[in-house]
Amino acid sequence: MANHNASSGHGHGHDGHESHGSLKSYVIGFVLSIVLTIIPLVAVMNGMFSKQVTTVLILVMAILQFAVQLLFFMHLREEKKPRYNLISLIFGLVIMVTIVAGSIWIMTYNAVAT
Amino acid sequence: MAHAYQSHAGAHGHSAHGSHDGHHGHDHHDQEEMKTFGFWLFLITDVILFGTLFATFMVLRLNTAGGPTGAELIELPGIIASTFILLTSSFTSGVALLEMNRGNKKGLILWLIITALLGASFIYLEVTEFIHLVHEGATIGTSAYWSAFFTLVGTHGLHVTVGLVWMTALILQLRRRGITPVTKRKVNIISLYWHFLDVVWIFVFTIVYLMGVM
Numbered sequence: 282m283a284n285h286n287a288s289s290g291h292g293h294g295h296d297g298h299e300s301h302g303s304l305k306s307y308v309i310g311f312v313l314s315i316v317l318t319i320i321p322l323v324a325v326m327n328g329m330f331s332k333q334v335t336t337v338l339i340l341v342m343a344i345l346q347f348a349v350q351l352l353f354f355m356h357l358r359e360e361k362k363p364r365y366n367l368i369s370l371i372f373g374l375v376i377m378v379t380i381v382a383g384s385i386w387i388m389t390y391n392a393v394a395t
Numbered sequence: 396m397a398h399a400y401q402s403h404a405g406a407h408g409h410s411a412h413g414s415h416d417g418h419h420g421h422d423h424h425d426q427e428e429m430k431t432f433g434f435w436l437f438l439i440t441d442v443i444l445f446g447t448l449f450a451t452f453m454v455l456r457l458n459t460a461g462g463p464t465g466a467e468l469i470e471l472p473g474i475i476a477s478t479f480i481l482l483t484s485s486f487t488s489g490v491a492l493l494e495m496n497r498g499n500k501k502g503l504i505l506w507l508i509i510t511a512l513l514g515a516s517f518i519y520l521e522v523t524e525f526i527h528l529v530h531e532g533a534t535i536g537t538s539a540y541w542s543a544f545f546t547l548v549g550t551h552g553l554h555v556t557v558g559l560v561w562m563t564a565l566i567l568q569l570r571r572r573g574i575t576p577v578t579k580r581k582v583n584i585i586s587l588y589w590h591f592l593d594v595v596w597i598f599v600f601t602i603v604y605l606m607g608v609m
Contacts, residue, residue, distance in 0.1 A: 304493055311486040318478060318597070325605045326471075332609060343601040347594050354489050354590040366435045373439035377446030384450035 310353025317346045427580055434584045438591050441554075445595050448550060449602060452543040456607075460538035465607040468531050470524070474604045477520040478596065484513035485593040488586045495582055500573055503582070504566055510589065511562045514555055521552045544603065551599055554592055561585060 321339035324330060330338065351357045351370075360366050456465075488510040494502030525545070528534075535545040562585055569578055 304490070307486060307489040307493065310489070311482070314482050314485070314593075315479070318482060318600075321601065321605055322475065325609055335609060336606060339601050339605050343597050346597045350485065350590050350594050350597075354485060355587055365432055369432075369436055369439050370442075373442040376443050380443070380446050381450040381453065384454050388454040 306353050310349050313349045313353070314346055317342050317349065427576065430580060431584060431587075434587065438587065441591065441595075445547075445550070445598075448543075448547040449598065452547050452603065455539040455543040458539035460540075462538045462541070463531060463533050465540065465544065465603070468528055468533055469604060469607055470527070471604065471608060473520055473524055474600065477517050478600050480513050480517050480520070481593050481596050484510045484517070485590050487513065488589045492582065492586050495574060495579060498574060500569065503574065504569055507562060507566050507569075507582075511559055511566070514559050514562070514589075518552060518555055518559070521548070525549075548599060548603065551592065551595055554595070558585065558588055558592060561588075 321342045324335050324338055328335075357367060357370070487506050491503050491506035491510060494506055528541075533541045533544075535542050565578070565581055565585060568581070572578055
């Protein structure tokens with residue numbers, strides 16, 4: 282097993298090994314996450330849009346923030362081929378969306394004829 | 396040396412080799428990778444747990460039973476401060492990982508300590524907020540809104556607290572054993588956990604606090 286990947290080095294010598302991110306990608310991720318937090322904050326505090334637009338805007342910002350954390354910090358991009366992590370994440374998200382959207386839907390429209 | 400390299404979870408550029416080689420090194424490698432995947436599955440169950448708590452909160456958020464509403468009692472400045480503290484701690488735990496991959500034990504421990512201190516100040520702010528809320532008359536039994544609020548926000552806080560205890564134990568272990576394949580995997584895993592908690596907080600911040608004061 283010592284005969285492969287001579288280019289990426291062995292033991293402790295693999296700085297800049299791409300599967301663990303670089304300082305650059307962490308800084309980009311950090312800056313993006315700060316920006317994606319400030320935008321909804323300003324939108325809410327200044328009340329510059331209607332309530333509906335603001336709600337959609339801040340939810341979109343939160344989802345983008347989620348993507349930033351996954352891609353820049355949790356290294357989802359660099360997972361090797363059978364993408365078990367990604368597939369299990371999608372599975373979990375499908376269940377989660379079903380629970381959240383289903384609960385809201387049924388509790389909003391459950392008014393039986395009174 | 397090659398042993399240490401092998402056990403690097405998620406090492407890139409291995410795909411061409413696959414598991415067809417089938418010798419011992421790869422078995423070991425796969426096992427380390429499986430352990431990381433197992434932790435990832437735990438995080439997925441946490442996604443579902445928090446999803447359920449968010450659903451509960453969304454459904455109950457208007458039921459204040461004549462008691463105080465969130466909008467009346469929430470003090471945004473403290474929440475904004477804790478949000479940026481947690482975002483920064485997510486970044487510093489990433490820097491700790493970079494130091495580890497460079498083989499710098501001191502740097503790794505230093506950045507983990509910084510991360511833990513940021514996490515501790517987050518918890519301090521949260522406890523202060525909860526005391527303030529209870530003082531204003533909003534306890535977990537006040538109304539459905541506050542039950543859902545304290546359960547959701549409290550569960551996240553509990554996760555952060557567990558992460559702090561875990562990180563402290565890991566720092567002690569790193570000081571004694573240094574950077575080994577096993578401690579490396581543990582640092583990778585706690586870093587995943589920490590980023591995940593940051594993600595959950597972003598949704599707490601957006602749905603409970605920002606939408607609460609809108």
